[in-house]
Amino acid sequence: MRPVILTNDGSHTVYHPVIGSHYHSTHGAIQESRHVFIEAGLRQMPLNEISILEIGFGTGLNALLTFMEAEILKKSIGYSAVEAYPLEPEIIQKLNYLEQLEKGNLQQAFEKMHLTKPGEWESISKNCRLKILQQKLQDIEFEDKFNLVYFDAFGPGVQPEMWGADVFQKIFNAMEPNGLLTTYCAKGEVKRTLKKIGFTVESLPGPPGKREMVRASK
Template identity: 40%
Template sequence: MKADIRLMVTADGSHTAVNQVFDKPYHSIHGAYQESQRVYIELGLLPAFDIFPDTDLHIFEMGFGTGLNALLTAREAQIRQRRVFYSAVDAYPMAIDDARQLNYDAFFGTDYLPKLHESPWNEPVAVDTCLALTKYEGNLQDFHTTNRFHVIYFDAFAPTAQPELWEQDIFEKMARLLLPGGMLTTYCSRSYVQRNMRSAGLIVEKHSGPLHKRDVIRAVKMG
């Protein structure tokens, strides 16, 4: 089922999309780029490059959305010449015609967006020499894989829109998907979400957030 969306420009000049059904934006209206960069790249991808220096990275994203997190990951992997295998699940993917209107390639001087959004679902695709992408269309609850991941970008819509994705059983599933030392990062720092993560066996860290967001979360799976 394709998402019913409208695009908007956020405060840092980068696009986000607003899901018309949930009436929620995919990214912070205060800056889509600066939020994704802080939560998923600075707190997830970059530390993983250092913690796991001698292996290809495996990343899982809950909520492919606009593709911004994947684009930033591809850009950073190319800069560092590190191989990344990127998997994402999305129950409401954007229509290709909507995705073509996003300004990310112009914003960053890249050419990733067509490859990210026009690649087929449920099969691996080489986006470039450093990023292999596999997108799965469906619910997180129904997603199954034997793969394990160094980083999970947990980018579901807010608990007010998708409360079922912030419960303990979901984080237990995420913990099973993580390798020892692996990290889950998310923008949501609500107290009950932190409790659910801890109950799932994850070590919860609070970190300073992007503009207009005091705290964000990194949860670590110990060995």
């Protein structure tokens, strides 16, 4: 079983021994997710109805924080998440996100997220719906268009096939005009690939432990 690791902000990440990488930053899982995806992504969207695509659902932390923020901002969210290899229920039960966020009342919603039947929309709250795409990204033909993309795959050093031009072209084609993509990775090669496809790329200050992150707009 993949080990659950305590990060510097007190929240958990999970280590993938085969890939040799963590699902979230060991400098702080919640801090990283908030910084990269909520502050640099969701909070920058002026729309009241937002279609989100996440590449790498993993622990569900990014979705959890998004649904919490959507309730505060009074936004309606349609959240599609790509995850070819879901985490085992035994691991999900160990994660301390609700405790760290002091949101024990969301336990049922968090469990519901991870029990969503692949390929079908599930209402997580009044304003938020979730659909898990349990396939490899390369095999998916997107039916929806997205305003916001959370690109949270394992890094290019361990999963280079997820960071190629073919992947980003597929995502670009599935995005609405003026859509945003955010990712923790700020490697030069990734930024050059995004620009080549047609994204406008910004380098932003990164979360704790990282100098930079990237936000790209269509």
